[in-house]
Amino acid sequence: MNLDRRQFLTLAGGGLAASPLISGTVRAEPVKTSAHIVILGAGAAGTALANRLSGRLSGARITIVDARKDHLYQPGLSLIAAGLKPAAYAVSQTGQWLPAHTTWIEERAAEIDPEAKRVTTEGGTALDYDYLVVATGLVLDHDAIDGFSLDLVGTNGIGALYAGPDYAEKTWKAAQHYSETGGIGLFTRPATEMKCAGAPLKHTFLIDDIARTAGNAGKVDIHYMANNNSLFGVPIVSEKVRMLFENRGISPAYSHVLKAIDPGARRATFTTPDGDQERDYDYIHVIPPQRAPDVVRQSGLSWADKWVDQGWVEVDSKTLRHRRYADIFALGDVAGVPKGKTAASVKWQVPVVEDHLVATLAGRDGTESYNGYTSCPLITRIGRAMLIEFDYSNNLVPSFPGVIAPLEELWISWLMKEVALKATYNAMLRGRA
């Protein structure tokens, strides 16, 4: 039994939160099948789906392929890079989340052959599948930024929080030093699709706030380098951020895409409509271009006419089913849909793929549909955030309409991020939320 929030609040408010609720979601009988389902990737999407499928299917063989032993709670990276959490906050073990009776192959996929319905791993294991779920995540193309390498992070005023928990912690070292000594700060984002487009903004707001709280507001000169002529993909949010930036004295620079850095000279080169432009910096936050992994791009599963330099999987935006191969789905960052590269999106996407996959195995048609839901608790300072939720159409879709205003900087939104977000994420991994 599923309730939306309004129904829930009405019930709870009326004191009627009685027995049907306690049972939670009433599950149908497991569908009997002998199908072999291969899931590429044990990140948020792959793990959550494996757990949900194992409860819905009886007799299915589920194989999950991922070489990474550490599971990363990526929404925590922004907090680590602001000194609010240690690196360990975002790290757990992949194995602890996977359901029993699932085979975990601790290797990377090397080849996908959608015609032969076979995945080959780097170790040479061949996996013949009946259904394939591509949930590999994306790769950060650090080499695309000339002069940049990961060993520079934390030194010479260079931060790169996307690169992982340890790099996020090193980013904090450089950012903390900057918040004390001041100078010019450049906060960049790539021109490709990217995971959590709010994170570059959060980092900007947080470092500004930390400098301010330390009494160094007069020392820092912060610039947000937007990749195009907006600050966020959703126009109404972009406009709100523009106002907040104005209020905080953060200068936006539009259509500036980072191309190269000279760490010694602390100078960055940006591609702009007026040609390359150089900017000096005391702190720079680098977020590189993001693409589908090579194994996906070489498999012929990518869009041929969209995102050709990025290679996201060609799926139907509502069902996340591959448009040419009905036995393949894509989930999470690697899916070729216009929005949805966040953990919150995954939470919405997983039940859709689960529904269509289980329905197919039961000889029915699936009914669930993904509307592009993406959510971002956009932190504007330590202690406040805006709970921004939107869909494919750039409509705001607030979870608590009339209660938690999406474009207001609120303490309660911060509380939710601090207290409930990781817990909800973990519950999602276990297939329980």
Next chain:
Amino acid sequence: MKELNLATLIAVFEEIFGRGLFWAMVAVAALITLAYLYVLIRDRAVSWRKFLLAQISMPFGAILAVVFVHAMTDSGFRDVGGPIDLIALLAIAALGAIGMAILVYTVQSLIGRERGT
């Protein structure tokens, strides 16, 4: 939140505190409530002397609850940004106050000597 039902909420709370601690806390809260009901039924009346002390303890419970939430979440009073924040703050304070009052009343009744009503 896509699905918000009691099962989801319980799953989230179990993740926040850990399954053992969460259910231990639920058990403690239930025990205190039961003990409170027990002393009410046992004494067949509200002891106004005890109730007075319980009332005096309420502001301390309220302050403790707010300080606890602030400390746990790296935030403070300056972060209140809208009406819902004020409501949340007052709700946290109210929960702390009521919890403290029930606790103080029950503890007095269970261990204190009955000195008339």
